[in-house]
Amino acid sequence: MPHEVIMPALGMAQDSGLIVAWHKNQGDAVSMGDTLFEVETDKATMEVEAQASGFLNRVSRQAGDDVPVGEVIAVIGDSAEAAPPEQTPKEMPKEMPENIDPAAPEMPKGAEVIMPALGMAQDSGVIVAWHKSPGDAAASSDVLFEVETDKSTVEVEAGHDGYVAALLAEPGDEVPVGDVIAVISATKPETPVQLSRQSQGPSASRSAETPAAAPAPSSEPAASPQVAKPAAMATGDRILVSPKARRLALEQGLDLKGLIEAGIPQPFHVADLEMLRSLPAKTATGPSGTQNVLARVSVTGFSDFFDRFDGQIPTPGAVWAAFAAASLRSAGSRSDIVVRLDTPLLGSSAFFVDPDLVPLSRIAPCEADAPQIVLRDLTASRITGLTLVADDAPVLTVSRDGTDYVLSLDFTEAQLAANAAIRLVEGVAARLGEPLRHLL
Amino acid sequence: MREITLSQAVNEALAEEMRRDETVFIIGEDVAEAGTPFKVLSGLVEEFGTQRVIDTPISEPGFMGLAVGAAMTGTRPVVDLMFGDFLFLVMDQLCNQAAKIHYMSGGKLNVPLVVRTNLGATRRSAAQHSQSLHALVAHIPGLKVALPSSAYEAKGLMKTAIRDNNPVVIFEDKLMYNDKAPVPEEEYLIPLGEANVLREGSDITLIGTSSMVQVCQKAAGLLAHERISAEVIDPRTIVPLDEAALLKSAKKTSRVIVVDEGHQSFGITGEIASRINEKAFYHLDGPVLRMGAMDVPVPFSPALEDLTVPTPEGVAEKARKLVAGEMIHAA
Numbered sequence: 001m002p003h004e005v006i007m008p009a010l011g012m013a014q015d016s017g018l019i020v021a022w023h024k025n026q027g028d029a030v031s032m033g034d035t036l037f038e039v040e041t042d043k044a045t046m047e048v049e050a051q052a053s054g055f056l057n058r059v060s061r062q063a064g065d066d067v068p069v070g071e072v073i074a075v076i077g078d079s080a081e082a083a084p085p086e087q088t089p090k091e092m093p094k095e096m097p098e099n100i101d102p103a104a105p106e107m108p109k110g111a112e113v114i115m116p117a118l119g120m121a122q123d124s125g126v127i128v129a130w131h132k133s134p135g136d137a138a139a140s141s142d143v144l145f146e147v148e149t150d151k152s153t154v155e156v157e158a159g160h161d162g163y164v165a166a167l168l169a170e171p172g173d174e175v176p177v178g179d180v181i182a183v184i185s186a187t188k189p190e191t192p193v194q195l196s197r198q199s200q201g202p203s204a205s206r207s208a209e210t211p212a213a214a215p216a217p218s219s220e221p222a223a224s225p226q227v228a229k230p231a232a233m234a235t236g237d238r239i240l241v242s243p244k245a246r247r248l249a250l251e252q253g254l255d256l257k258g259l260i261e262a263g264i265p266q267p268f269h270v271a272d273l274e275m276l277r278s279l280p281a282k283t284a285t286g287p288s289g290t291q292n293v294l295a296r297v298s299v300t301g302f303s304d305f306f307d308r309f310d311g312q313i314p315t316p317g318a319v320w321a322a323f324a325a326a327s328l329r330s331a332g333s334r335s336d337i338v339v340r341l342d343t344p345l346l347g348s349s350a351f352f353v354d355p356d357l358v359p360l361s362r363i364a365p366c367e368a369d370a371p372q373i374v375l376r377d378l379t380a381s382r383i384t385g386l387t388l389v390a391d392d393a394p395v396l397t398v399s400r401d402g403t404d405y406v407l408s409l410d411f412t413e414a415q416l417a418a419n420a421a422i423r424l425v426e427g428v429a430a431r432l433g434e435p436l437r438h439l440l
Numbered sequence: 441m442r443e444i445t446l447s448q449a450v451n452e453a454l455a456e457e458m459r460r461d462e463t464v465f466i467i468g469e470d471v472a473e474a475g476t477p478f479k480v481l482s483g484l485v486e487e488f489g490t491q492r493v494i495d496t497p498i499s500e501p502g503f504m505g506l507a508v509g510a511a512m513t514g515t516r517p518v519v520d521l522m523f524g525d526f527l528f529l530v531m532d533q534l535c536n537q538a539a540k541i542h543y544m545s546g547g548k549l550n551v552p553l554v555v556r557t558n559l560g561a562t563r564r565s566a567a568q569h570s571q572s573l574h575a576l577v578a579h580i581p582g583l584k585v586a587l588p589s590s591a592y593e594a595k596g597l598m599k600t601a602i603r604d605n606n607p608v609v610i611f612e613d614k615l616m617y618n619d620k621a622p623v624p625e626e627e628y629l630i631p632l633g634e635a636n637v638l639r640e641g642s643d644i645t646l647i648g649t650s651s652m653v654q655v656c657q658k659a660a661g662l663l664a665h666e667r668i669s670a671e672v673i674d675p676r677t678i679v680p681l682d683e684a685a686l687l688k689s690a691k692k693t694s695r696v697i698v699v700d701e702g703h704q705s706f707g708i709t710g711e712i713a714s715r716i717n718e719k720a721f722y723h724l725d726g727p728v729l730r731m732g733a734m735d736v737p738v739p740f741s742p743a744l745e746d747l748t749v750p751t752p753e754g755v756a757e758k759a760r761k762l763v764a765g766e767m768i769h770a771a
Contacts, residue, residue: 242765244694247722269765270694270725 003052005074007067010041016068017041018178020114021159024056027080036074040117040178055080064114064180108165108193110185115175116156118149125149126174127181132164134192138184145182160184166193173197240267248273261413293421294385295407295429299400305435309360317341317377318355318363320428323438324373324396326356327427331420333372340371340393345381360439373424379405394421396428405432441622446612447480449591449623450556453598454481454518456627458488461516464602465492467503468520468556476520478558478617504530504555508538511553516602521557524611525571538607539582553607554598558614559587560651560701561749567737570745572650572701575708577609578679584608584632585679589653591621593676596630604632613651613701633680637689641671644695644759647686647712648674651749652699652731658752659759668763678708683715690716694725695762699750704732726762731755 007017020038024030035047036056050056054076061073115125128146132138144158158164165185169175173196183193239256241249245268249256254276259268262279306316313319321339328337339352351368376397378386384401385408394411409425416424431438444452458464465488466481472495475482485493496503500521507517521527527534538551559572578585584606588594594612601608638653639660648656653674660670671689675682690696696716698709709730716728734748761767 242694242725243722244725267765271765 002057002078003054003076004072005036005050005056005076007061007069007071007073008039008048009069010039010044010046014041014069016066018066018114018117019061019063019073020045021063021111022059023047024050026056026059028056029080030054030056030076042117050076052076054078057081063112064178066178108183108185108189108191110162110165110183110189111160112180113144113159113182113184115147115169115177115179115181117177118147118152118154122149122177124174124176127169127171128153129171130167131155132158132167134164134167134194135189136164137188138162138164158184162186163188164192165189166195168193168195168197170196242267242269245270245273249276252277263413290410290412291418291421293409293411293425295425296401296404297407297429297433299403299405301433302405302435313360314363316379317343317350317375318352318365319360319435320375320377320398320432321352322355322360322363323428323431323435324375324424325352325354326438327424327431328373329356330427331416331423333420335372337373338368338371339373339375340368341365341375341377343377343380345378356438394424396425405429407432441624443620444591444623445618445620446588446591446594447478447617449595449621450480450598450612451482451484452623453595453602455484455487457599457602458484458492461602462492463515464518465494465510465515466518466520467494467496467507469496469498469500469503469522471495471520477522478614480612480617481520500526500529501533504533505537507553508533508541508551511538511551511607512541512549516552516554518554518556518602521555523565523569524557524559524573525568527557527573527576534577534583534607534609535580539580542606543582550605551607552602552605554601554604555607555609556598557609557611559611560613560615561733561738562742562745563615564740564742564745565738566740570738572611572703572733574609574611574650574678575702575706575711578708578711582607583679584677586610586632586677587650587675588612589648589650589674589676590616591619592623593630593636593674595623596628597632597676599627600629600632603629608632611650615651630676632677633682634676635682635685636674636676637671637685638674639670639672641669641693643669643693643763644697645671645673645686645689645693646697646699646755646759647689648672648699649678649701649708651701655750655752655755656699659755662752662756663759666760668759670759675712678711681712681715683719686712686716687720690720690728691723694723695759696724697729697731697755697758697762699731699755701733701749703735704730705735707732726765726767729758729762729767731758 010017017039020040022037023035030036030050030053032050032053034050036050038045038047056074057077058075059073061067067073118125125147128148130145131143138144138158140157140159140161142158143155146153146155162184164182166183169181175181175197239260241256248270254273256268258276258279259272262275264272264275321341325337325339337354339355341350341352350365351371352363353366353368355363371393374393374395376395378397378399381399383399385399385406386397394409394415397408399406407425407429409421411421454466466484470476471481472485472490472493504519507519510517521530534555538553541549541551559574561570563570574585574587577583584604586597586601586608588597588610598610601610638657641660646656646660656672660672663670671693673686673689675686698712700708702708709732713728713730731750731754736748738748739745
């Protein structure tokens, strides 16, 4: 009955053990009590004895492997077996020469020396110096290298008799605990290998996949090339609002976005919900941020004026264009003012540039585009009022309701400030009511 | 109603309880002839004798340990710890022994012990005699902590504490010993764990303890001039804490400032603020603010010392900002 050798649990909270060295080789005869291998845990290094007598077979894990507790790493059988034909390549330790890039120097055979764990919470060590050079003879008790941990610098012995066949890290390299850093061969190597950690690729692991060029002490440190992501602003779409205000808004079906559109600074508090409640009309009627100002003024003033100067002034629409331009100018617009006069029922449009700066009698349409304001003349229609989506420019609709003109200005916040819109509509309404004011 | 000082109120409470129950005794430094440095116990040794008003050598761990043992064996000691700062000397007796004996004996032993001590800065007593260390005691399960804010509270809480079968530490504000307040002639008790609403309000709740109750009261007065209606609550005991009363007020006003004379960091203010945050979060219209003593050794320099503790003006200023929604922090 073959006896399975498993990775023992040596500590209270140990879930894997690092095989430091095998004391028996594949096929060796072992007696119960013989030291089979050494295991390093985070606390200590221990020798593990054979629990059965026989022959050590099917050694599946090598020195330097970190093996989960409970995993079978060998079998003690009744007779010596040849090395198992399928030594499960997938479990083949990465540093096995087969895995090495063809361009890399062939890794010499021999005992592997790993970066030891010298402290309780050490996960890597820095090689301070090698005391042997590739090709040197080394006795087990010879100091092979010095390693620096966060606590101290320690000299480490070779642990094996033989020759330094490979040094896989350079002074200054930081090497994870358990990584193979040297190979000591039984016979003098013909082509000893010397590598730096950097030359073994950025993964800095045992997989020596990068072609090993000559050691390049000045090569760039294998710092992770990851660029720190710029810390995204956490706000995003989040609305800053007090817990109570958020709860009340939820309970009362209030959309806090209304406060943002109204320009109320965040964070919102319960008091701001009062403001939100007073703005329901906008969310009820306003398609996508369109705002609206309405005015109503008797037609008498303008019709009297128009009748009095009949013949001396052009169409009513041209006069209104002048009114609108003048009102917009007094509402704060400084540039040349282009007014487009739309008469939807006739399907006609006309442009006026600064119509308020010429005498009424000389107002005339001209070539222009990009109006600052659109006048929509609906006075000939039966439509008495409407709110449409704002155009490229604010749209002032003039319609007629009985004996009144109805002025309706559609605009967005981006086009006009609320104050300017109010002054614009008030200016046009005042001029329509008493056109002589415009002349003054 | 007659008005007496906080000293007289404590003296009366002790005398009444010692007359009522002969197992009650007082032990501490300078408690008998001297009647304590603050003269709180004057006259008691004349009435009850040196067997019940016991002067000790200057060894706080000694007499505290003695009192814990005495309490376990059937008496009701009232330990006089001259300054709250000396709590550091009796931590083992108080926190490892008195606080845990009832639990560890499976309920077979009680420690009906009262520790009378004090807190409060601005008495020019320097860093080792000016600390407010009630948070240290409140942290240990098994110890009750009372913080009387007036003569009335001092008497009612002291009498209740003496009758309690568990260790109770009472911190008196050493600046308040001569403050007078109406105290009834007839006997009364104040239960532990029952907060007192001193002033009703609707805009903000000021929770004050001990010396900070009058600071909150004055702050509420300042705020009233600005039409900010502040509610002032005194928890009276922080262990047990009348959480329900504090939460009720927090939900009502939706804004809270907690004011306490202990150091602000890791203190009473943070504990109370957290509980309100945890249990009234969706009723809050702004962050619960803490105001404690500055995290520095209490300076000896009067000018500096006065800067380290919350003032009515400081509390009112914070309240103003909280009500105006100006306690804004980055998203």
